[in-house]
Amino acid sequence: EAEVAQSPRYKITEKSQAVAFWCDPISGHATLYWYRQILGQGPELLVQFQDESVVDDSQLPKDRFSAERLKGVDSTLKIQPAELGDSAMYLCASSLVVGGGGEQFFGPGTRLTVL
């Protein structure tokens, strides 16, 4: 069964360093989401792609975060420089539905710890 892939699964870094996360959605899913989930809270949308275009990045801290999905398939989320408050689980999800919404399929997540 097709699944969303994410790597790495765990990342420990020191503050002010750069980190990058990778996501490969289910084949054919046009919509891709990056979420941040802080312990004890629900997922918070950072950025949503429709194919290679950003649909919504209003919650993305653009001074340090960037995301791209160059060929409309896999995606990379980068943080530079990382701060202590960035420690969280970063989830990637994809959806077959054009424009988002509907059922979202999640990857296993990347747990980031910033020291």
Added chain:
Amino acid sequence: AQRVTQPEKLLSVFKGAPVELKCNYSYSGSPELFWYVQYSRQRLQLLLRHISRESIKGFTADLNKGETSFHLKKPFAQEEDSAMYYCALNSNYQLIWGAGTKLIIKP
């Protein structure tokens, strides 16, 4: 503003007892609501959506527009139901998530 509230962070019930996980929402318009579940060491996955009105793993959820609620129910809890449960609202093709309820089923 659109919002999803799950008032219980933790719910603990005995096996065989009824379960009700609460979800309240704030939304202007006709809402589309979902329940997602995350079992231990597994990824987040869709449990059910109100549009389909189906029962999954014995769980049902009814949309109550008057009370703006979408509570998740199961008449007889099983140990394998222990998990984190999230209620989510589709707003402008994005999901707005509640903080989640951890359900523990005691043997």
